[in-house]
Amino acid sequence: MSTRTLESIKVQIDEIVEKDIVPHLEFWEQERIVPFHLINNLGSKGIIENICREPDGFDNKLYLAKKIGKLSLGISSTILNTLNIPLYLLRNYANEELKQKYLSPYLQGKLIGAVAITEPHGGSNFINNCETRIKIYENHVELSGKKHFILNIPGADFVIVLAKSGNGNILSHTLVLVPLDLIDSNGIFIERIQTSGLHTAALGIIHFNNVLLPKEYVIGRLHKGLIYLENALTEERLVGTYALMSMTEEVIRETYSYVNNRPMFESKLADLQSVRHKLAELSAEYEIANLFLEDVIKQWRAQKSRDSSTKAAMAKLVCTQAALKVINGCLQLYGGRGFLHEYKISRIYRDALGSTSFAGTLEMMKEIISNRKI
Amino acid sequence: MTYSVTHTIFREEIKSIIDKYIKPNVDRWELNQSVPRELFQILGKENLLGLTISRENGGRGLDISYTLILVEELMKINAVGIASSILIQLNTVVPLLARFGNDHIKEQFLTPIIKGEAIGALAVTEPSGGSDLLKSVKCQAERHADKWILNGEKMFITNAPIADKLVVLVKTKNSQSPLSMSLLAVDTRKKGYSVNQLFKIGQKSSPIGHIHFDNYEVPIENVIGKLNNGYMMVIDVLYEERFIIGYGAICLAKEAIKQTINFLSKRFYKGKEIINYQSIRYELAEYLSKIEACKSIVNAVADSIIKGKIDRARATIIKFHLCEIAQQIIQRCHQLHGSYGLYENSWIDKALRDVRIMSVYAGSSETMKDFASVNLIPSLYR
Ligand SMILES: Cc1cc2nc3c(=O)[nH]c(=O)nc-3n(C[C@H](O)[C@H](O)[C@H](O)COP(=O)(O)OP(=O)(O)OC[C@H]3O[C@@H](n4cnc5c(N)ncnc54)[C@H](O)[C@@H]3O)c2cc1C
Ligand SMILES: Cc1cc2nc3c(=O)[nH]c(=O)nc-3n(C[C@H](O)[C@H](O)[C@H](O)COP(=O)(O)OP(=O)(O)OC[C@H]3O[C@@H](n4cnc5c(N)ncnc54)[C@H](O)[C@@H]3O)c2cc1C
Numbered sequence: 001m002s003t004r005t006l007e008s009i010k011v012q013i014d015e016i017v018e019k020d021i022v023p024h025l026e027f028w029e030q031e032r033i034v035p036f037h038l039i040n041n042l043g044s045k046g047i048i049e050n051i052c053r054e055p056d057g058f059d060n061k062l063y064l065a066k067k068i069g070k071l072s073l074g075i076s077s078t079i080l081n082t083l084n085i086p087l088y089l090l091r092n093y094a095n096e097e098l099k100q101k102y103l104s105p106y107l108q109g110k111l112i113g114a115v116a117i118t119e120p121h122g123g124s125n126f127i128n129n130c131e132t133r134i135k136i137y138e139n140h141v142e143l144s145g146k147k148h149f150i151l152n153i154p155g156a157d158f159v160i161v162l163a164k165s166g167n168g169n170i171l172s173h174t175l176v177l178v179p180l181d182l183i184d185s186n187g188i189f190i191e192r193i194q195t196s197g198l199h200t201a202a203l204g205i206i207h208f209n210n211v212l213l214p215k216e217y218v219i220g221r222l223h224k225g226l227i228y229l230e231n232a233l234t235e236e237r238l239v240g241t242y243a244l245m246s247m248t249e250e251v252i253r254e255t256y257s258y259v260n261n262r263p264m265f266e267s268k269l270a271d272l273q274s275v276r277h278k279l280a281e282l283s284a285e286y287e288i289a290n291l292f293l294e295d296v297i298k299q300w301r302a303q304k305s306r307d308s309s310t311k312a313a314m315a316k317l318v319c320t321q322a323a324l325k326v327i328n329g330c331l332q333l334y335g336g337r338g339f340l341h342e343y344k345i346s347r348i349y350r351d352a353l354g355s356t357s358f359a360g361t362l363e364m365m366k367e368i369i370s371n372r373k374i
Numbered sequence: 375m376t377y378s379v380t381h382t383i384f385r386e387e388i389k390s391i392i393d394k395y396i397k398p399n400v401d402r403w404e405l406n407q408s409v410p411r412e413l414f415q416i417l418g419k420e421n422l423l424g425l426t427i428s429r430e431n432g433g434r435g436l437d438i439s440y441t442l443i444l445v446e447e448l449m450k451i452n453a454v455g456i457a458s459s460i461l462i463q464l465n466t467v468v469p470l471l472a473r474f475g476n477d478h479i480k481e482q483f484l485t486p487i488i489k490g491e492a493i494g495a496l497a498v499t500e501p502s503g504g505s506d507l508l509k510s511v512k513c514q515a516e517r518h519a520d521k522w523i524l525n526g527e528k529m530f531i532t533n534a535p536i537a538d539k540l541v542v543l544v545k546t547k548n549s550q551s552p553l554s555m556s557l558l559a560v561d562t563r564k565k566g567y568s569v570n571q572l573f574k575i576g577q578k579s580s581p582i583g584h585i586h587f588d589n590y591e592v593p594i595e596n597v598i599g600k601l602n603n604g605y606m607m608v609i610d611v612l613y614e615e616r617f618i619i620g621y622g623a624i625c626l627a628k629e630a631i632k633q634t635i636n637f638l639s640k641r642f643y644k645g646k647e648i649i650n651y652q653s654i655r656y657e658l659a660e661y662l663s664k665i666e667a668c669k670s671i672v673n674a675v676a677d678s679i680i681k682g683k684i685d686r687a688r689a690t691i692i693k694f695h696l697c698e699i700a701q702q703i704i705q706r707c708h709q710l711h712g713s714y715g716l717y718e719n720s721w722i723d724k725a726l727r728d729v730r731i732m733s734v735y736a737g738s739s740e741t742m743k744d745f746a747s748v749n750l751i752p753s754l755y756r
Contacts (some may be wrong), residue, residue: 123641124710129466149713159453196718196727203716274740324705336530339574346575353717353726356709363653364708 009060010246012045025071029347032199035075036112036155039082043109051083052091052207053109058301060146062242066277070250073351074200076243076356081151081201084239085232086113089160089175093220093228098177102158114156116147116206117229123149123357124364126162127169127226134163134174139306141176141212143332144154151358153204154190162225171298173225177207177217187211197350235358237316238297241297244355245290248323251348255330260308289315289322306372313368314359322355327352375439375673377745388447391420397451403579404719408461408536408569411493418490423463427472431480432519438614438679441465442672445618449625450720454728455579457622458735462488462532465615466608467494467541471555474599474607483539483559483653495530495537497585498608504530505741507605508550513587514543514688515558515603517594522558524566524590530735534583535571538562543604543655557595566590571701576727581643598723616736617675620692623667623700623732630707630725631661663701668696687754694739695731704729 020041027037042048042064051061061083069076087208090103090113105111117126132145143163153159166172180188187209195203220228256279259269269275296315300308331338331349338345356362395416403409416424425440433490434440439462448457454663462703471484486492502615503510506686513526524544528534535729547554562569569583589739599607635658671688707727708715716721733739 092683118713121643122643122648125641125647128644129642149716151493193716194718195716196720198725274744328705329591331730332733332739335738336499339731340574341573341575349730350727352576353705353708357712361709361712366653 006206008061008161009056012063013060013067014046015043015070016041016352017045021068021071021075025075028200029072030075030341034078034155034200036078038075038079039112040109042079042083043107046302048083048087048109049107051142052087061239062063062297065239065243066246069246072200073244073348073355074198076247077151077198077201077240077355080236080239080243081114082112082225084236085115085229086158086160087230088232088235089115089219093175094177095216097216097286098219102177107241111157112152112155114150116150116153116159116161118148118149120205120251121149124128124254124361130162130173131165132163134159134165134176136165136174136222139215141174141213141215143176143178143208143213146205146207147203147360149193149203150206152202154192155202157305159206160219161310164182164241165225166223168367170226171223174222174223175219175228176213178213179217187317195354197352199346217228230247230309231304233359234300234312238293238300238312241293241316241319241354242356243296244323244352245286247292247348248286249290249354251327251330251345252279252286254344255333259333262311269333278329278333285322286326287318292318310369316360317365317369320362323352324356375676377439377466381439381443382608384436385443385447387420388444389420391416391422391632392447392451392453396448396456396549400451400456401719403456404724405578407573407578409579409604411536412455413459414463414490414493414729416490418436418488419461421488422461423490424468424472424473424488425464427468427484427488431472432485433468433472438618440677441618442621442676445623447624449622450629452629452725452728453579453625454622454626454725454732455577458577459533459718460579461615461618461622462493462496465618466496466611467539469611469614469643470496470541470598470607471559474557475559476595478595481596482561487539491534494539494541495531495533496608497531497534497540497542499530501529501584504706507555507608508552511543511545511555511605513542513544515546515556515592517546517711517726520594522592522594522596524558524560524587524592525586528585528587530572530579530667531569531583531585532735534585536567536583537569537583540585543608545745546604547602552604552661553607555604556601557598557607558592559598560590560592560717564590574731575731576731611707612736613684613686614679616693616742617672617684617689618696619736620689620730623729624665624672626725626729627661627700627703627707628665630704630722631665633657633721633725634707634710639712641712659708659748664699664703668692668699672696687746687750690750693737694733694742694746696727698739699735746747 023228053059065080068079069366076332078220119131122129135142158177160177162175165174188211193203216357236248259275262269298312327349331345334345337343419436423723424433425436426438429435471479475484478499487494499511500510514523515522542564543555543557544558546556566588569585571583572582635649639647641648672690675685675688709724711722
């Protein structure tokens with residue numbers, strides 16, 4: 001693709017950010033509105049289609065993550081969740097019929113998807129303890145169970161559900177697409193969770209009571225669900241962490257500006273050595289983590305290897321810890337103001353605390369790393 | 375410090391009051407973003423608002439160890455905001471009025487506050503900053519015949535939105551010396567006074583406010599203690615308040631660990647309770663040891679208060695260090711709740727938002743280190 005189109009996608013993204021997001025952001029955050037319509041805006045400008053197209057698509061997705069991540073972790077969760085796993089699964093594994101029905105409008109931003117893996121009794125445990133079951137019949141499948149803490153629920157038009165289809169551990173999970181347009185009539189029930197932070201994202205619980213679906217709604221082959229998810233989860237970790245690091249950088253930038261402007265009588269906060277040293281230390285934490293993330297992303301894109309997915313787990317661990325430390329440390333420098341709603345840092349602090357366990361907790365990252373490396 | 379049977383009896387008394395009046399309301403007050411007036415009325419009726427004040431002054435004449443019990447019991451029910459609203463009175467407003475107030479002040483301010491008929495607040499911090507009071511206090515009282523005329527602002531003042539009586543630190547002399555400020559006892563209900571509530575992300579049940587005084591008239595006899603000695607008196611009572619806050623923080627952390635143990639005993643990974651994984655057990659064991667260690671320094675400082683002279687160096691260490699330890703522990707406990715930590719107002723969500731403020735109010739960690747590192751802490755090793 002020529003550099004011109006590449007540039008123009010970034011320009012389009014900038015435009016959406018400046019015109020469609022920035023002016024409304026505070027209102028949405030305050031009123032806890034999830035701006036699903038942004039997906040439509042992205043789609044109608046060809047951005048969703050573009051991010052699927054290599055060689056530049058992934059770059060543009062990262063650019064989007066960076067631009068939106070630094071504004072709101074709630075909105076970036078909503079958008080990136082839509083553009084990551086559901087889209088990946090549809091593109092790579094759905095049959096032609098599903099693609100016709102769902103992928104084409106998805107690329108135009110006319111549909112919103114969700115992916116449901118986690119269950120109420122333990123999300124870290126989804127391989128061994130998946131209680132959502134799918135029974136396979138000749139022409140249809142039957143789904144029963146409950147999924148917990150699912151992004152874009154309520155709001156999504158369909159959800160791709162991981163369900164147990166066999167008795168073993170590895171080749172015994174199947175992914176199935178469940179349309180959500182007929183909610184009441186077909187045994188599906190949804191609740192929204194009131195979350196502390198991430199107020200511009202929807203997180204919910206979804207119940208399936210003997211839901212009947214045509215067999216064509218199975219994604220890819222039976223029993224292969226976990227394999228399909230593996231790469232998708234790695235990518236979700238990388239892109240989500242990229243957005244978090246963008247927010248972290250923004251927090252550092254704003255805090256530098258705060259300490260340089262908050263007057264301390266004849267001097268300013270930044271004149272205090274301990275304030276300068278603190279910010280230097282936090283900047284160092286950020287730099288180390290962020291450059292590591294960028295390297296890992298490069299390696300992942302080039303190889304999609306097991307080693308690079310292990311590094312992705314490392315990057316998520318290191319970056320999340322750095323981000324929390326930086327955001328917490330910057331909050332402190334605001335004194336009492338850091339807790340007031342009028343100051344953006346109070347929202348970012350709550351959002352960041354909430355985002356540590358998406359796509360696997362820090363302990364699960366350690367499990368992945370230690371199982372493979374030690 | 376040793377606990378006696380009277381402590382046990384007191385604890386039982388406190389527990390039953392908390393169970394009856396406070397525990398059932400914690401969520402509602404949090405949602406309302408304020409404790410109600412009735413809280414103080416009830417505590418006043420039970421004579422809990424003047425714990426360490428002499429009986430002649432209407433208090434109970436107990437020592438600081440009883441305040442520690444009260445704090446511990448409030449932390450057990452995760453009522454940090456409520457505790458802040460109560461403690462600011464118990465540890466600063468009431469002792470200042472009782473120790474330094476004249477008879478008029480005792481009658482008009484101390485008595486109604488101890489009885490729970492009026493709500494008190496301590497107004498020190500200003501918009502220009504709370505850390506360096508010598509420089510930041512601009513709020514001014516000028517003497518006009520038989521009155522003080524007050525002008526200026528106070529910010530972040532706990533209980534201000536519901537307070538009837540304030541202890542206000544004001545400039546009474548045009549200099550930057552520590553002897554240029556006074557404490558005034560101020561009624562809030564007159565012309566020239568206004569307050570608006572500030573809304574925050576933690577300790578929601580303790581309302582804070584931004585106060586404006588506009589040519590506000592205060593009777594001449596409302597000076598607490600010696601004129602121009604206000605700063606010294608405030609600094610003095612703040613040591614106790616800070617010490618209590620540090621203790622509250624680790625009590626909350628201990629409770630958070632209990633919650634985490636409970637939670638992880640019911641969660642499974644590969645067929646085994648998560649609590650039984652080694653990494654979790656080791657980590658929590660480390661935290662429990664830290665908390666036990668913290669209790670010794672708390673007891674040592676409590677002893678010093680009981681003997682009549684607070685160990686200022688260690689009281690300051692308790693404020694910044696224990697609050698930071700507690701914050702780190704609770705943040706990890708929050709992470710160990712996985713997605714359940716994100717439920718708004720869940721136990722661990724509330725505890726984390728609430729504990730975070732403890733490292734800032736009543737003197738931020740940095741300010742504590744800044745001034746204690748010059749003389750106070752080194753003096754321990756001379
Ligand atoms: C912002 C956000 C968005 C999300 N979106 C989605 C979504 O769209 N779809 C979806 O399916 N899920 C989603 N999740 C859920 C997420 O995947 C789970 O929260 C996560 O997998 C953890 O599961 P859990 O919350 O049930 O914690 P649990 O599994 O109950 O774990 C509790 C704690 O124990 C720790 N732990 C578990 N096992 C061990 C062990 N062996 N050793 C040591 N520690 C251990 C965990 O790290 C965690 O800290 C989202 C979560 C967040 C925060
Ligand atoms: C919930 C809440 C309740 C409160 N209740 C009361 C109350 O009842 N009465 C009252 O009078 N006040 C109250 N306060 C105010 C509180 O005491 C101040 O917020 C606190 O002292 C910090 O002051 P500041 O917010 O103005 O921060 P600033 O003074 O603006 O400080 C900003 C940052 O700079 C750091 N800093 C400042 N000086 C130094 C230094 N010399 N070296 C290194 N770092 C430094 C601080 O630690 C902080 O991180 C309350 C605050 C809160 C949040």
